[in-house]
Each structure stands twice: as C-alpha cells, then as structure tokens.
Amino acid sequence: MPNFWTDPIGFLTQWLTALLIGWGVAPEVVNFSLSLLGAIVLPLMAMLFVIFLIWYERKLYGRMQDRLGPNRVGPWGIFQTFADMGKIFTKEVITPTGVDLVPYNLAPILAVGSVLMAWSVMPLSVNIVGVNLSVGLLLVIAAGGFGELGIMMAGWGSNNKYALLGGFRAVALLISYEIPMVIAMLIPAMLAGSLNLTEIVANQDVPFILMAPVAALIFFITQVAETARAPFDLTEAESEIVAGVNIEYSGLKFGMFYVGEFLHAFTASMLFATLFLGGYRGPFVEQFPLIGIVYLLIKTFFVYFFSILFRGGLPRFRIDQMLNLNWKILAPLSLAMVFITALVDKTAVQLIGGQLDSTMLLVVRTVLLLAVNGVVFWVVTRLMEINIKPARRVVSGARPVATPGVSQQSPEDPQVPQEPQVPGEVSA
Amino acid sequence: MLDHWLYIGLFFVVAMLLPGAAIFIASILAPKKPTPLKNSTYECGIETVGESRIQFRAQYYIFALVFLVFDVEAVFLFPWAAAYNQLTLFMVVEGLIFALILIGGLVYAWKKGALEWK
Numbered sequence: 012m013p014n015f016w017t018d019p020i021g022f023l024t025q026w027l028t029a030l031l032i033g034w035g036v037a038p039e040v041v042n043f044s045l046s047l048l049g050a051i052v053l054p055l056m057a058m059l060f061v062i063f064l065i066w067y068e069r070k071l072y073g074r075m076q077d078r079l080g081p082n083r084v085g086p087w088g089i090f091q092t093f094a095d096m097g098k099i100f101t102k103e104v105i106t107p108t109g110v111d112l113v114p115y116n117l118a119p120i121l122a123v124g125s126v127l128m129a130w131s132v133m134p135l136s137v138n139i140v141g142v143n144l145s146v147g148l149l150l151v152i153a154a155g156g157f158g159e160l161g162i163m164m165a166g167w168g169s170n171n172k173y174a175l176l177g178g179f180r181a182v183a184l185l186i187s188y189e190i191p192m193v194i195a196m197l198i199p200a201m202l203a204g205s206l207n208l209t210e211i212v213a214n215q216d217v218p219f220i221l222m223a224p225v226a227a228l229i230f231f232i233t234q235v236a237e238t239a240r241a242p243f244d245l246t247e248a249e250s251e252i253v254a255g256v257n258i259e260y261s262g263l264k265f266g267m268f269y270v271g272e273f274l275h276a277f278t279a280s281m282l283f284a285t286l287f288l289g290g291y292r293g294p295f296v297e298q299f300p301l302i303g304i305v306y307l308l309i310k311t312f313f314v315y316f317f318s319i320l321f322r323g324g325l326p327r328f329r330i331d332q333m334l335n336l337n338w339k340i341l342a343p344l345s346l347a348m349v350f351i352t353a354l355v356d357k358t359a360v361q362l363i364g365g366q367l368d369s370t371m372l373l374v375v376r377t378v379l380l381l382a383v384n385g386v387v388f389w390v391v392t393r394l395m396e397i398n399i400k401p402a403r404r405v406v407s408g409a410r411p412v413a414t415p416g417v418s419q420q421s422p423e424d425p426q427v428p429q430e431p432q433v434p435g436e437v438s439a
Numbered sequence: 440m441l442d443h444w445l446y447i448g449l450f451f452v453v454a455m456l457l458p459g460a461a462i463f464i465a466s467i468l469a470p471k472k473p474t475p476l477k478n479s480t481y482e483c484g485i486e487t488v489g490e491s492r493i494q495f496r497a498q499y500y501i502f503a504l505v506f507l508v509f510d511v512e513a514v515f516l517f518p519w520a521a522a523y524n525q526l527t528l529f530m531v532v533e534g535l536i537f538a539l540i541l542i543g544g545l546v547y548a549w550k551k552g553a554l555e556w557k
Contacts, residue, residue: 046442050449054457100465108478109491120458127454131447142446149517150447170491171480179495183502190506193513197520204524206517258481263465267458331556334502338545338554342509346542349516350535353523357531 016299018138053141054127057274062092064273068319075323096266104262107170114168118256119264121161122271128154129278134209136291136303147208148200151282152193155237158275159185162239162246162256165268169259177246177255184245184333185237191341192233197349198226199286202356212290217373220287222380223352225388227287229345234279235318236333238272242325243333277315284310344391348384355383501553505545512541 015022024045031041066081066089073080081088106115132147134140144150159181166178200206202222203214220227236243247255257268284290288310291303328336359379364372480487519526519534526534548554 042442043445046446047449047453050446050453054450054454058457101468101470102465103469103471104462104466105473105477107480108475109480116462119462120455123458124451124455127457128451131450131454141450142443144443144447167492172482172487172491172493175492175495179499183499186506187502190509190513193510194516197513197516200517201520201523204521206521253481262469263462266465267462270458334554334556338505339549343542343545346538349538353531353535357526357528361528 016301017297019300020138049141050131053130057127057130057278058123058270060277061270061274062096064277065092065095065269068273071316071319072323075320099263099266102262104264107259109170110259111168111170114164115259116264118161118165118168119260119267119271121157121164123267123274125154125157125161126271126275126278128157129282132208133278133281134212134285134290135307136300137296138300139304140209143207143209146206148196148206148211151208152189152196155192156189158271159189161271165256165260166246169256171259173252173254174256174258176252177258180252180330181239181246181256183330184243184337185239187334187337188233188236188243188341191229191337191345192237194342194345194349195226195230195233196286198223198352201349201353208285208290212285212292215289215292217377218287218289221377223287223348223384224381225384226345226348226352227283229341229348230283230287231314231317233341234283235276235321236337238275238279240272240276240318241322242327244327245330245333248327276318277311280314280318281307281311283314288314340391340395344387348387351383351387352380355379498556501548505548505553508541508544512538 027045027048028041031044032038036044069091070080070088081091084090084094106112129151131141132144132150134143162181162185163178166174166176166181169175199211199219202219203211205211205214239246245251245255247257252258257265260268284307290310291300291307293302293306296303296306356376356379359376360372363375367375480491516534516538523531
C-alpha cells in the first residue's frame with residue numbers, strides 16, 4: 012500500500028479499488044469508474060479555479076489602471092465573480108436569426124473544452140498528473156488548435172460581418188503564431204529528449220529558461236498571442252470590429268468565451284512554468300508531492316502576472332505589424348534557435364562529454380547555451396534596429412499646405428471662417 | 440497504455456460536457472422572450488445589406504497555406520527532438536538539413552511578397 016504523503020493518487024486509487032472490489036464490483040468496471048472519476052475531478056477543479064482567476068486578474072488590472080478593481084462584494088471584492096456568475100446564468104440567451112446553428116452552438120463549448128483538454132496531461136506534482144502520456148506535449152498543441160477552430164466556427168456561424176472579420180483575423184493571426192510557438196516548444200523537448208511533460212520536468216536539473224532564454228521569450232510572446240488577448244486581441248478588437256467573434260453571443264454562451272480566455276491564459280502560463288521554469292520542482296518535493304502543486308502555482312502565477320502586465324501595458328498591434336513580427340522575426344528566429352541549440356549542444360557533448368562528470372558537463376552546457384543565446388539576442392535586436400521601418404504608414408499624400416495671407420475660400424461665401432491647416436498632416 | 444487513452448477519451452467527453460451542461464442549465468434558468476428586432480443581426484443599428492458571409496481577401500488564404508507547410512514540418516521535427524539525446528552529431532545535422540529545405544520555402548514566400556500585408 013503506498014503512503015498517502017509520498018504518493019497521494021496511488022494511495023487513493025488503491026484504497027478505492029479495494030473498497031469497490033470489496034463491494035463486489037467487477038475489476039474492469041472499477042478501472043473505468045476510477046478513470047471517469049479522475050476525468051471529472053480535474054476539469055471541474057480547473058473550471059472552479061477560473062472564478063478565482065477572474066477576480067485576480069480584474070483586481071490586478073484595476074491596480075494597473077489606477078483603480079481599485081472589484082471591492083464591494085465580500086472582503087477585497089473576492090465574491091464579485093460569484094455575483095457575476097449569478098447574473099450571467101439568468102441572462103437571456105439570444106440566438107439571432109440566420110445563424111448556422113451547429114457551429115454557432117459548438118463554438119463556446121470548444122473554447123472551454125479545448126483548454127480543459129490540456130489539463131489532462133499537465134504534471135501538477137511528482138505523482139499527481141492526469142495521465143503520464145508519452146506524447147503529452149503534442150496533445151497540448153492539438154488542444155490549442157481545437158480552441159482556434161472554436162473561434163473560427165464562432166466567426167463563420169454567427170451570420171454577422173463583424174464576426175466574420177474576426178474569424179478571418181483568427182485564421183491569419185492565431186494560426187500564424189502557432190508556428191513559432193510549436194518550434195519554441197521543440198527546444199525544451201529536445202533538451203529533455205522527450206515529449207512527456209513529466210519527463211521534461213524531471214530532466215530540468217537546470218531550468219530550461221537558463222539554457223534557452225530566447226525560446227522562452229518567443230514562447231511567452233506567442234502564448235499571449237495564442238490566447239488572443241491584448242496586445243494581440245485583433246480578433247475581438249472592440250474599437251474596430253465591435254468585439255469580433257463574440258458579437259452575436261449573449262448570456263452564458265458569451266460567458267463561456269470569457270471563461271475560456273481566462274483559463275487559456277492561465278493554462279498557457281502553467282505550460283510555460285512546466286517547460287521552462289522547472290514545473291513542480293523545488294525542495295522536499297520527493298517526500299511530500301503535495302508541496303509540488305504549491306511550487307507550480309507560485310511559478311504559474313509569476314508568469315501569469317507578467318502576461319497581465321503585458322496585457323495592461325501595451326496598445327493593440329495592427330494586423331500588418333503582427334504578421335511581420337510573426338513571420339519575419341519570431342518564425343525565423345525560433346527555427347534558428349533550434350539549429351543553434353542543437354548544433355552547439357551536440358558538438359559540446361561530443362567534444363568534451365567524455366572528459367567531464369555529468370554535473371560539470373551540465374554546467375558547461377548551460378553556460379555555453381546561455382552565452383550563445385545572449386549573442387543571438389544581441390544580433391537580432393541590432394538587426395531590428397537597423398531595419399526599423401517608420402512607425403507611421405503613410406496611406407495618402409500630404410494635403411496642400413495653406414499659404415499664409417491667401418484665402419482658400421471661394422468668393423461666394425466669405426462668412427465661413429477659415430480653418431487653420433496643419434502642414435504635412437497625414438492620415439494613417 | 441490503453442488505460443491512458445481511455446482516460447484521455449473520458450477526459451475529452453467530460454471537458455466538452457462541462458461547458459455544455461453549464462449552457463444547458465443557463466438556458467433553463469434564463470428568460471426567453473425573443474422578438475424579431477432583438478433577434479436581428481447586430482450591425483451598429485443599421486440593417487444588414489446583402490449576404491453576411493462576404494468574400495475574403497486572398498491574403499488570408501496565403502497565410503493559411505504557409506502555415507500548413509510549417510505545421511507539417513513541426514510535426515516531423517518532434518520525433519527528431521524526442522530522440523535527440525540518442526542521436527549523433529551527424530543525425531542532428533541530417534534533421535537540420537530537412538528543416539533547411541523548408542526554410543527555403545519561407546525565404547521563397549518572403550521574396551515573392553506573400554508575407555506582406557497590403
């Protein structure tokens with residue numbers, strides 16, 4: 012019988028199995044029902060966790076904008092989300108005429124369900140993981156793609172031009188940003204030599220952010236873009252396309268998009284913590300796996316805090332700026348990082364691997380990769396400075412400049428006051 | 440191994456059912472008073488002209504195509520990354536040559552101006 016403190020899930024599984032078999036349940040049924048129990052508990056906890064996340068983000072966001080944030084319902088406004096939930100559950104769900112019912116109704120479900128899928132392989136602690144899947148990283152990527160499908164379905168199904176424009180942007184942007192994201196994920200997989208998330212964490216004797224800081228930066232930027240939040244929220248730009256894909260959704264269907272967005276941002280932060288910050292690792296994790304969850308949450312909230320700073324601090328990008336950033340900087344850079352990391356690391360191991368013990372080799376590899384990353388980062392920033400384009404794109408030519416003293420008014424209506432014209436004004 | 444995929448399958452069903460159940464409960468609780476005006480397509484107060492599913496710029500299509508190439512490439516690179524620790528330097532270089540061919544594709548698309556948003 013495993014000890015509860017060293018293997019809580021194993022302990023509970025054995026205890027429940029013994030209990031159910033004692034009741035005379037067939038072993039196959041026991042196996043199935045335990046899987047089902049695990050599959051219900053984990054996503055339910057994630058969904059309930061969103062209640063806290065929304066409060067946390069609104070509070071922080073308020074502080075960043077010099078407001079107090081929610082502060083009326085309960086201490087520090089902590090029950091605000093419950094009040095909002097009560098409201099949104101009883102709001103009328105309007106289905107506009109002419110919508111394509113299947114994609115329209117499936118889209119909010121996919122938006123949440125796809126994010127929840129990623130939790131099935133996320134290692135929360137040493138033995139606490141939904142399923143220790145050998146291709147866990149691929150499953151996370153596939154689940155992310157599902158979420159984008161949901162956004163596209165919402166755009167197409169809504170029978171609204173704004174929603175369709177949002178859907179188009181989703182195709183061009185969310186999909187494009189998946190490329191550098193997936194390639195940046197290759198580097199931790201490569202350094203750990205596995206696609207299994209638990210093994211990736213277990214192999215991080217040195218957190219991979221030290222061995223691949225550029226890949227970590229790329230992953231951070233692209234995960235913000237992937238969740239379609241500011242500054243990459245072109246798919247739901249309120250001031251341009253009036254909330255884009257969620258324009259025709261109301262009541263809890265809109266609420267599901269909202270939940271999906273927050274949960275996605277948090278899950279992506281957790282993935283960052285798992286891939287680059289050593290996940291659940293910390294002192295005493297082997298003895299008390301439950302501490303690992305605390306370490307993981309601390310690291311995740313650290314990353315999440317930065318993504319909220321990102322969201323609060325930067326203005327929205329234009330579509331051409333976003334595509335340029337993706338295809339001309341992030342995608343080539345991420346591929347170059349895979350090349351450089353693979354070559355430098357392998358050459359170092361082949362040349363000096365035999366002469367050093369494993370600890371020294373790890374230190375040498377880390378220092379070497381850190382130095383190479385620094386050089387690449389410096390070169391890229393220099394290249395960006397050299398090739399920088401004028402920030403304002405001139406669409407129309409300059410208007411004719413008014414000559415002082417010469418009236419431009421027609422002689423028929425001299426009463427109209429003359430407007431001063433700004434020289435060289437262009438419309439962007 | 441089969442247990443793993445059983446769990447994933449159950450998890451998928453539950454993950455889709457949870458938001459579905461929430462929406463179902465909300466649709467029971469919420470009032471339903473549809474009117475033709477309320478159900479009309481939102482377009483900032485004016486009536487929609489013509490078809491909602493309008494034509495789109497070919498540019499979106501081009502980006503989707505370029506994406507496809509790279510996504511397939513990434514899928515092929517993942518096994519290479521997973522086996523990285525057992526590979527010799529020669530095999531690593533082989534994998535990189537495969538990626539280089541596809542980078543040629545990116546350079547071609549770039550030079551063709553497919554990556555410009557006009």
